[in-house]
Amino acid sequence: MNEINPWKSTSIDDYQKLFDEFGISPFDDLLANIKHPHRFMRRGIIFGHRSYDSIVDAMNSGKPFGAMSGFMPSGRVHLGHKMVMEEIIWHQQQGGTVFMAVADMEAHSVRGTSWDDCKRIGVEEYILSLIALGFEPEGGRIYSQSTSPEVRDLAFELGVKANFSEMSAIYGFSGETNIAHMVSATVQSADILHPQLQEFGGPRPVVIPVGADQDPHIRLTRGLADKMNLFHVFQKDGLVKIYSKSAPEAAFKTLAKRLAVDFDTDDITMFQGHIDVKGDIGHVRDAVRDVELLVGGYAFMPPASTYHKFMTGLQGGKMSSSIPESIISLTEDPKAAGKKVMRAKTGGRMTLEEQKEHGGLPDECTVYELMLYHLVEDDTEVLEVKQQCLAGELMCGTCKKRAAGLMEEFLIDHQMKREAAKERLPEFGIDYKF
Amino acid sequence: MNEINPWKSTSIDDYQKLFDEFGISPFDDLLANIKHPHRFMRRGIIFGHRSYDSIVDAMNSGKPFGAMSGFMPSGRVHLGHKMVMEEIIWHQQQGGTVFMAVADMEAHSVRGTSWDDCKRIGVEEYILSLIALGFEPEGGRIYSQSTSPEVRDLAFELGVKANFSEMSAIYGFSGETNIAHMVSATVQSADILHPQLQEFGGPRPVVIPVGADQDPHIRLTRGLADKMNLFHVFQKDGLVKIYSKSAPEAAFKTLAKRLAVDFDTDDITMFQGHIDVKGDIGHVRDAVRDVELLVGGYAFMPPASTYHKFMTGLQGGKMSSSIPESIISLTEDPKAAGKKVMRAKTGGRMTLEEQKEHGGLPDECTVYELMLYHLVEDDTEVLEVKQQCLAGELMCGTCKKRAAGLMEEFLIDHQMKREAAKERLPEFGIDYKF
Numbered sequence: 001m002n003e004i005n006p007w008k009s010t011s012i013d014d015y016q017k018l019f020d021e022f023g024i025s026p027f028d029d030l031l032a033n034i035k036h037p038h039r040f041m042r043r044g045i046i047f048g049h050r051s052y053d054s055i056v057d058a059m060n061s062g063k064p065f066g067a068m069s070g071f072m073p074s075g076r077v078h079l080g081h082k083m084v085m086e087e088i089i090w091h092q093q094q095g096g097t098v099f100m101a102v103a104d105m106e107a108h109s110v111r112g113t114s115w116d117d118c119k120r121i122g123v124e125e126y127i128l129s130l131i132a133l134g135f136e137p138e139g140g141r142i143y144s145q146s147t148s149p150e151v152r153d154l155a156f157e158l159g160v161k162a163n164f165s166e167m168s169a170i171y172g173f174s175g176e177t178n179i180a181h182m183v184s185a186t187v188q189s190a191d192i193l194h195p196q197l198q199e200f201g202g203p204r205p206v207v208i209p210v211g212a213d214q215d216p217h218i219r220l221t222r223g224l225a226d227k228m229n230l231f232h233v234f235q236k237d238g239l240v241k242i243y244s245k246s247a248p249e250a251a252f253k254t255l256a257k258r259l260a261v262d263f264d265t266d267d268i269t270m271f272q273g274h275i276d277v278k279g280d281i282g283h284v285r286d287a288v289r290d291v292e293l294l295v296g297g298y299a300f301m302p303p304a305s306t307y308h309k310f311m312t313g314l315q316g317g318k319m320s321s322s323i324p325e326s327i328i329s330l331t332e333d334p335k336a337a338g339k340k341v342m343r344a345k346t347g348g349r350m351t352l353e354e355q356k357e358h359g360g361l362p363d364e365c366t367v368y369e370l371m372l373y374h375l376v377e378d379d380t381e382v383l384e385v386k387q388q389c390l391a392g393e394l395m396c397g398t399c400k401k402r403a404a405g406l407m408e409e410f411l412i413d414h415q416m417k418r419e420a421a422k423e424r425l426p427e428f429g430i431d432y433k434f
Numbered sequence: 435m436n437e438i439n440p441w442k443s444t445s446i447d448d449y450q451k452l453f454d455e456f457g458i459s460p461f462d463d464l465l466a467n468i469k470h471p472h473r474f475m476r477r478g479i480i481f482g483h484r485s486y487d488s489i490v491d492a493m494n495s496g497k498p499f500g501a502m503s504g505f506m507p508s509g510r511v512h513l514g515h516k517m518v519m520e521e522i523i524w525h526q527q528q529g530g531t532v533f534m535a536v537a538d539m540e541a542h543s544v545r546g547t548s549w550d551d552c553k554r555i556g557v558e559e560y561i562l563s564l565i566a567l568g569f570e571p572e573g574g575r576i577y578s579q580s581t582s583p584e585v586r587d588l589a590f591e592l593g594v595k596a597n598f599s600e601m602s603a604i605y606g607f608s609g610e611t612n613i614a615h616m617v618s619a620t621v622q623s624a625d626i627l628h629p630q631l632q633e634f635g636g637p638r639p640v641v642i643p644v645g646a647d648q649d650p651h652i653r654l655t656r657g658l659a660d661k662m663n664l665f666h667v668f669q670k671d672g673l674v675k676i677y678s679k680s681a682p683e684a685a686f687k688t689l690a691k692r693l694a695v696d697f698d699t700d701d702i703t704m705f706q707g708h709i710d711v712k713g714d715i716g717h718v719r720d721a722v723r724d725v726e727l728l729v730g731g732y733a734f735m736p737p738a739s740t741y742h743k744f745m746t747g748l749q750g751g752k753m754s755s756s757i758p759e760s761i762i763s764l765t766e767d768p769k770a771a772g773k774k775v776m777r778a779k780t781g782g783r784m785t786l787e788e789q790k791e792h793g794g795l796p797d798e799c800t801v802y803e804l805m806l807y808h809l810v811e812d813d814t815e816v817l818e819v820k821q822q823c824l825a826g827e828l829m830c831g832t833c834k835k836r837a838a839g840l841m842e843e844f845l846i847d848h849q850m851k852r853e854a855a856k857e858r859l860p861e862f863g864i865d866y867k868f
Contacts, residue, residue: 109594152586159614160543164598167613179601179620180593182613 015047015309018212022219024048024307030056038090040083040308042379043372046209048307050218054205055304059094066195066206067091068303070101070145070188073121074111075321076329077129079374083308087209089134097139097201100130101191105145109180115146123425123432129330132417137427141200145187150197155183155190161227162186162220170216189221192303193228203289207304215307222302230297231255231288233281240284242275247295255291262287311373312366316345331418334411338404341367347389348396359392367396367403375406449481449743452646456653458482458741464490472524474517474742476813477806480643482741484652488639489738493528500629500640501525502737504535504579504622507555508545509755510763511563513808517742521643523568531573531635534564535625539579543614549580557859557866563764566851571861575634579621584631589617589624595661596620596654604650623655626737627662637723641738649741656736664731665689665722667715674718676709685729692725693718745807746800750779765852768845772838775801781823782830794823794830801830801837809840 018024027049031037033056040046058065069084071077085100092098104118113121127142135142145151164182167173171185195206208218226232230247233240242255252275259268259277267278277284292299313319313326320326328337347365349355362368368385376382388394425432452458461483465471467490474480492499503518505511519534526532538552547555561576569576579585598616601607605619630637642652660666664681667674676689686709693702693711701712711718726733747753747760754760762771781799783789796802802819810816822828859866 105590109590112594146587146590149583153580156539156543156580156614156617159617160546160612163610163612164607164616165609168609173598175599175602176597178594178597179616180590182598183590183593183617186613 015212015307018048018215018307022215024050024212024215025052027052027306033060035060036094038087039377039379040087040373043382044309045083045373046087046306046308048212049305050222051205051302051304052207052306054301055091055096055207058205059096062095064097064201064204065091065095066097066099066201066204068099068101068192068195068206068208069210070103070191071126072103072107072111073118073126074107074113075121075125076331077125078321078327078329079311080319080327081126082129082133082330083311083373084209085130085133085135087306087308089130091207092136092140093134097195098135098141099191099195099200100127100135100140100142101151102126102142102144103184103188103191105180105187106184108146109178109184118144118146119432123430124434125331127425127428127430128418128421129414131421131424131428132414137424140428142428142430145184145191148194150199151187151190151194154194154197155187157228158189158193158224159183159186161224162189166220170220188217189224192218192221193225193298193300196298196300198293202293203299203301205301205304207306209306209308211310212307215305218303218305225298225300225302228298228300230292230295230299233285233288235281238278240277240279240281242277242284242288244273247297251291251295254295255288258287258291259284311369312345314340314344314366316366328407328411330411330414332411334408334415337411338408341370341404341407342400344370344400346396346400352395355395356392360389360394360396362386362389365389367400370403370407375403375410449646449741452482452649452741456649458484458646458649459486461486461740467494469494470528472521473811473813474521474807477816478743479517479807480521480740480742482646483739484656485639485736485738486641486740488735489525489530489641492639493530496529498531498635498638499525499529500531500533500635500638502533502535502626502629502640502642503644504537504625505560506537506541506545507552507560508541508547509555509559510765511559512755512761512763513745514753514761515560516563516567516764517745517807518643519564519567519569521740521742523564525641526570526574527568531629532569532575533625533629533634534561534569534574534576535585536560536576536578537618537622537625539614539621540618542580543612543618552578552580553866557864558868559765561859561862561864562852562855563848565855565858565862566848571858574862576862576864579618579625582628584633585621585624585628588628588631589621591662592623592627592658593617593620595658596623600654604654622651623658626652626655627659627732627734630732630734632727636727637733637735639735639738641740643740643742645744646741649739652737652739659732659734659736662732662734664726664729664733667719667722669715672712674711674713674715676711676718676722678707681729681731685725688729689722689725692721696721745803746779748774748778748800750800762841762845764845764848766845768842768849771845772842775804775838775841776834778804778834780830780834786829789829790826793826794828796820796823799823801834804837804841809837809844 019026025048027046030052031041034041055065067088069088071081088098088100102122107113107118108115167182167185173182192208194200196203230244232243256270256275262283263277263279269276289299311319313323315326328340344366346367347361349358371382371385422434453460459482461480464486465475468475489499501522503522505515522532522534536556541547541552601616601619607616626642628634629640664678666677690702690704690709696717697711697713703710723733745753749760759774762774778800780801781795783792805816805819856868
């Protein structure tokens with residue numbers, strides 16, 4: 001890597017306060033330890049994380065890990081969804097078990113979408129594209145919230161620990177909010193945590209790739225994960241401290257016995273409701289997890305997260321499903337999509353002369369963004385585009401034609417793969433008639 | 435019946451405002467049409483109702499009807515629970531299908547009762563007594579909320595129609611209320627309405643016997659039943675009007691066709707979003723129900739309710755599980771229960787002389803209440819007790835001894851039947867190891 005990050009764009013500064021105020025960590029610090037980073041990672045599109053080091057450690061040591069995401073079955077599947085799908089699929093390819101939820105309880109309670117429409121949109125828009133992009137059944141679970149009793153049971157348990165005030169602070173609930181809407185928020189937390197249930201692989205690092213605006217949901221769920229656990233482990237004054245308000249005395253005794261296997265008994269001190277250990281916190285956590293599972297607890301690890309930047313709308317404003325010109329859906333006519341690219345806002349100068357003299361502004365160009373995010377996999381190639389643009393050697397017309405061509409190619413290929421995916425639904429346990 | 439109601443007690447006046455302010459109807463008006471009224475009905479203990487005429491009509495015409503109740507698995511089963519159980523069992527004996535819920539989701543979310551304790555308390559306290567009192571498997575369903583997917587699915591749908599403000603007005607929710615607690619309130623409404631799901635017998639009159647304090651829940655659920663329905667039928671200006679905001683145009687056309695079978699086409703007028711019919715509202719309702727079910731709606735009838743008075747605590751105050759002396763549990767030692775009766779507050783005078791001169795005050799006597807509510811089935815017999823007491827012929831000591839004896843007898847018999855009920859659990863689909 002160059003000393004000056006070639007991927008750094010001005011817009012990343014907008015996210016600085018997420019680091020400062022909310023304790024999201026910069027993703028850069030982890031990059032060197034990731035063996036085959038995804039282009040979103042290499043290019044600074046994924047810019048922040050929480051606890052993603054736990055995922056990197058697991059990937060590098062061959063330990064189990066997972067990734068989870070979901071989508072609300074409403075509207076059409078588009079490039080924004082593709083970003084999350086690719087991140088999930090990449091983690092599957094790195095050896096993780098991966099989960100994709102159809103958030104039908106959310107769509108039904110918040111948007112009033114009928115269950116039939118939830119199913120149809122879920123399959124015909126999202127699931128087909130997910131499979132077409134490379135999601136595999138081995139170690140991959142696609143499910144609907146409404147038909148997953150484990151998720152719904154967990155949501156109810158999480159709901160015991162979440163009160164109206166904290167939920168409304170995050171989700172903007174008011175007196176008019178319907179109760180099912182509140183339920184669907186707890187179901188979202190259950191989606192995130194259910195991969196750590198015993199029947200889905202047990203406690204392990206699980207990452208949720210999200211946009212920066214989704215961090216409040218991640219923080220809520222990390223808090224709930226902690227509240228669900230019997231034991232709480234932290235370091236203080238050179239000691240590892242294990243506390244529990246709710247664990248029965250018998251559980252503490254079992255824990256003490258288990259600790260005595262790994263640690264010198266002189267290093268273990270039992271108190272009423274807590275145990276102090278002199279030793280490595282990782283080892284203590286492992287022992288505590290074993291015992292918590294043994295006595296029927298959850299032993300959830302806090303879910304990890306990555307944060308990605310959002311693409312700009314093709315017209316320059318926000319990318320939004322309600323502005324068709326701003327967005328390209330994965331199911332739209334490839335020719336029409338190519339035309340949208342030709343009409344997109346670039347970082348070009350007013351005149352050809354100015355462009356040649358001063359160069360273009362790729363960081364303000366939605367066409368460059370399309371190449372950066374989606375259309376050009378080779379880093380050298382996309383950097384060449386940037387440099388030629390900055391040098392005034394590449395004109396917008398040429399660049400747009402190339403991007404439009406790549407977009408058409410991608411959509412033709414993707415839509416062929418979507419057709420093939422229709423045959424593969426039974427491999428994912430999905431029963432659907434087209 | 436005498437012109438002056440021999441069962442009328444002073445305390446009924448406390449309930450007058452329920453009639454005036456909330457539109458609960460007096461039960462007296464229906465009594466003459468009920469073939470074998472329960473002693474709670476005969477004696478004015480059940481004093482009010484909503485829509486119970488629909489149940490009476492069904493009973494008298496041999497049409498399907500149902501009754502439903504539930505209990506939270508917490509604490510011990512006592513005489514208060516016995517009242518509701520008897521009311522349910524009576525409706526089963528009159529030919530109704532009856533439902534009894536173990537409100538484990540409520541106990542878990544509101545009281546923090548573990549699922550294991552919910553199961554244990556549900557079976558060992560409540561269900562054994564319910565069976566011992568005569569609940570039969572034929573046309574009788576005992577279930578737990580948490581393991582009934584139909585009830586939970588319905589609760590979620592009801593939750594779409596119920597917002598935080600209206601729920602908090604009824605259940606006293608605040609910002610600190612956990613979401614699972616709110617869910618359990620919607621589950622309670624689903625408990626009440628689920629007997630009308632197609633898989634449990636379809637739309638029909640279903641009565642919920644409750645104490646007067648439970649009316650807000652009944653009103654909420656009656657409102658939700660209405661909100662869930664596609665079509666709304668009412669009478670205005672000599673016409674039966676069928677309205678729907680949500681029914682698709684096709685459903686209206688199906689409805690018009692169906693109405694044309696029963697009514698003269700000249701008497702049917704179709705408008706945008708509503709139909710007017712000249713005819714009997716009962717017949718129109720039947721047709722509308724058929725069509726609503728055909729197009730996938732619920733066609734719920736508003737649940738009926740009966741309201742019973744509460745027994746006084748044996749010490750004169752409130753009957754409460756937290757004051758053991760105030761209450762007799764169905765599982766307590768019969769001798770100990772007899773002693774509680776001997777210590778109970780009576781309506782006796784200060785001295786034997788006064789009692790002989792002025793008579794006792796049976797309406798203020800918890801021992802008379804025990805006989806009236808539970809211990810003496812024969813009306814003549816219990817009225818004799820009252821008259822003898824009023825006439826100063828019956829002294830408290832004699833009366834208490836008799837009641838204590840009857841209580842011991844009842845508990846010995848009931849507890850024997852509870853033992854026998856243990857063998858019968860599989861008949862109710864209940865898998866439990868003692």
